[in-house]
Structures are given as C-alpha cells and as structure tokens.
Amino acid sequence: MARAATTTDAFNAVAEARRRQILDILATGERPVNDLVRLLGLxxxxxxxxxxxxxEVGAVDVRDEGRRRMYRLNAHALKPIHDWVKNYERSWSERFDRLDGVLEELEEEGDGGGDE
Amino acid sequence: MARAATTTDAFNAVAEARRRQILDILATGERPVNDLVRLLGLxxxxxxxxxxxxxEVGAVDVRDEGRRRMYRLNAHALKPIHDWVKNYERSWSERFDRLDGVLEELEEEGDGGGDE
DNA sequence: TTGATATATAACCACATGGGAATATAATCC
DNA sequence: GGATTATATTCCCATGTGGTTATATATCAA
Known part of the structure; x- marks a missing residue:
C-alpha cells in the first residue's frame, strides 16, 4: 500500500505547506483562483x-461568479485536527510544566524503585 | 516532485493515522515497542x-533499557500544528459564530469596489 | 464570431510511500 | 557456547503524489 491519499482527510490535505498557505489566505476572505496564483507565486x-x-476534504467551498470561481474557507473541516492536537497542549504549556514534573515523580515512585 | 517526505515535519508525520495512534498511546506513558505492537495489532x-x-520529527524520544527500547512522547514537536490550527478555532466555535456573521457583513459592505 | 480571460483537467514523470517478508543486531537466559 | 527475546533494517512493490506542459471548457469583450 502507498501513503494515504491527500484527500483521505484533513490531516493529509494540510500536510502540504502550500495548502496551508492557501487556507491562510482564504482566512482573510473569499478569493478567486487568480488571486491565489499571484499571492503564492504558483x-x-x-x-x-x-x-x-x-x-474534497471540505476545507473550502466554491461559488461561481461569472468566469471566476470564488473560493471560501470552511474551517470546520479542520476541527478534527484541533481536537486531536489540543490534548497535547499541556505538554508544552509552561503552566503545566511544573505539574508534569510532579506527576512524573509520582509515577516513578509508585513504579517500585525505578531510578534513571 | 513527489509528496513531501513523512519526515519533513510534524504535519506530514502525523498525517498517518497509525502514527497518531502511537502518540495517543505514548501520551499515557512510556512504552516499549512490543506494547505498541500488541495494542495496535500491527x-x-x-x-x-x-x-x-x-x-525523526522529534515527536518521540527513545531510551535503552536492556533489550527493550522505551519510547516516550515529546509533544513539543506537535506545537507547530497546534499553533497553526488554533487560529481557525473561532470559525467553528459557537461563541464566535454570531461575531463572524457581523464581520462578514461588514466586509461585504466595505467591499464596494475595492482593490486587490 | 473571434479573441481574450479564467479555471479545470489530462498526460506525463520522478519519487517517497506503507505494508510484507526476510534478515540483521543486540541483549538476556540456559 | 546456543537459544530466545526485542527491535531495527533491508528489499520489494503498487500506488498516489506534486509539478510541468498542453489542452479543454466557459465566460466576457469587441
């Protein structure tokens, strides 16, 4: 089997930096394709x-406007990414660093003499 | 050019669901490889x-313990993902839905013949 | 109608992938 | 020593990729 298709889910879709850039631009408002071409230099x-x-992963919606196609962000498709990654936030949040230290010590103590 | 390597950054690394599962397990504590094999059925x-x-993307650290290799989460590597996606949170947060509506109306009103 | 503009699609290619199978490496136990 | 356990690596392959170039489709303008 090869790698999962980029259209499998939002995780695969936004793995590409260019696509994240596109979403970042669309976050500022609706845009036709040519705007993106110029802004990104692609x-x-x-x-x-x-x-x-x-x-295909639902991260953008389109609307026809004459010969242009206006693309609009649909950030809801990114929610699964946020939902997953937010659970790790405490690990790098300064506020929790001290708590983490305490928890680790407790774990090791309960672990029956582990040193390291 | 082909798709960026999975080891390019955290975004590409966690695009694979299996790897997210591995991180989810390691979030509960350090584990040897065989634990992951059994828990994931891989x-x-x-x-x-x-x-x-x-x-390679720094999301886990290893420690030798006899013939086992203990893997440990290093969630700091996931921070860029969180930093990127958190900016979109307001789009699906109920609290901001009404505000978004207002902002869009303002944008459209002010858009009378704008530049680009 | 003809031409210009805007966008999508197709054909092609070099390449990294994830899985499987087999093997290599290393530590522990007898 | 040999056997077992734990993990990493190598080889193989089908597949989907991102970029390029060329073309198709559709709308507007003259």
Missing part, C-alpha cells in the same frame, strides 16, 4: 489542483 | 518504522 494548474484537494 | 516492523518517522 502556477495556475498547481493552485487549481491544491484547491481540489481542499474541496 | 506487525513489529511496521511499528518500528512508524516510530522512526516520529523520532
């Missing part, structure tokens, strides 16, 4: 393909 | 290879 097909991936 | 080489990816 080729037009490249941007269209990235947008397709983002569409 | 083959041992598979787990070792996933662990290598997680090591």
């Amino acid at each position: 080729s037009q097909p490249q941007v269209s393909k990235h947008l397709r991936v983002l569409r | 083959s041992q080489p598979q787990v070792s290879k996933h662990l290598r990816v997680l090591r």
Whole structure:
C-alpha cells in the first residue's frame, strides 16, 4: 500500500505547506483562483489542483461568479485536527510544566524503585 | 516532485493515522515497542518504522533499557500544528459564530469596489 | 464570431510511500 | 557456547503524489 491519499482527510490535505498557505489566505476572505496564483507565486494548474484537494476534504467551498470561481474557507473541516492536537497542549504549556514534573515523580515512585 | 517526505515535519508525520495512534498511546506513558505492537495489532516492523518517522520529527524520544527500547512522547514537536490550527478555532466555535456573521457583513459592505 | 480571460483537467514523470517478508543486531537466559 | 527475546533494517512493490506542459471548457469583450 502507498501513503494515504491527500484527500483521505484533513490531516493529509494540510500536510502540504502550500495548502496551508492557501487556507491562510482564504482566512482573510473569499478569493478567486487568480488571486491565489499571484499571492503564492504558483502556477495556475498547481493552485487549481491544491484547491481540489481542499474541496474534497471540505476545507473550502466554491461559488461561481461569472468566469471566476470564488473560493471560501470552511474551517470546520479542520476541527478534527484541533481536537486531536489540543490534548497535547499541556505538554508544552509552561503552566503545566511544573505539574508534569510532579506527576512524573509520582509515577516513578509508585513504579517500585525505578531510578534513571 | 513527489509528496513531501513523512519526515519533513510534524504535519506530514502525523498525517498517518497509525502514527497518531502511537502518540495517543505514548501520551499515557512510556512504552516499549512490543506494547505498541500488541495494542495496535500491527506487525513489529511496521511499528518500528512508524516510530522512526516520529523520532525523526522529534515527536518521540527513545531510551535503552536492556533489550527493550522505551519510547516516550515529546509533544513539543506537535506545537507547530497546534499553533497553526488554533487560529481557525473561532470559525467553528459557537461563541464566535454570531461575531463572524457581523464581520462578514461588514466586509461585504466595505467591499464596494475595492482593490486587490 | 473571434479573441481574450479564467479555471479545470489530462498526460506525463520522478519519487517517497506503507505494508510484507526476510534478515540483521543486540541483549538476556540456559 | 546456543537459544530466545526485542527491535531495527533491508528489499520489494503498487500506488498516489506534486509539478510541468498542453489542452479543454466557459465566460466576457469587441
């Protein structure tokens, strides 16, 4: 088996930095494709393909406006990523560093003489 | 060019669900490889290879203990993911839904013939 | 209608992947 | 020493990739 498709879920879709950049731009408002092309300095097909991936995972919505296609962020698709990663926040949050130290000591004490 | 290597950064590393599962288990405490093999129902080489990816992006640390290798979470490597995705949180947070509506209206109103 | 503009798609390629199987390495036990 | 246990690595392969170039589709303008 190869790697999971980029369209499998939001995790795979935003693994690509370009696609995160696209979302960052769309976070400031709706944009046609050509705006993204200029702002990112990518080729037009490249941007269209990235947008397709983002569409397939639901991270962007499109709306036709004449010959332009207006893309809009749908950040709800990113919620699973936030939900997963937020559980790790305490590990790097200064506020919890001291608590973590205490917990580790307790664990080791209860562990029956482990040193290290 | 192909897709970025899984070891490029944390985003690519955790795009694989198995690796997120591994981190979830390690979040409960240090574990030898065989624990992960049993808990995940994966083959041992598979787990070792996933662990290598997680090591290369700094998401886990290892410690030798006899013939076992104890793996430990290093959640700090996940901070960039959290930092990126947290900026989108307001989009799905109920508390901000009403505010978003207001902001969008303001944007549209002010958009009378804007530049670009 | 013809031409220009805006976007999507297709064909192609080099390449890293995740899984499986087999093997290598290393520590422990007899 | 040999056997067992624990882990890492290597080889193999099918597959999906991101970029490029070329083309298709659709809308607007003259």
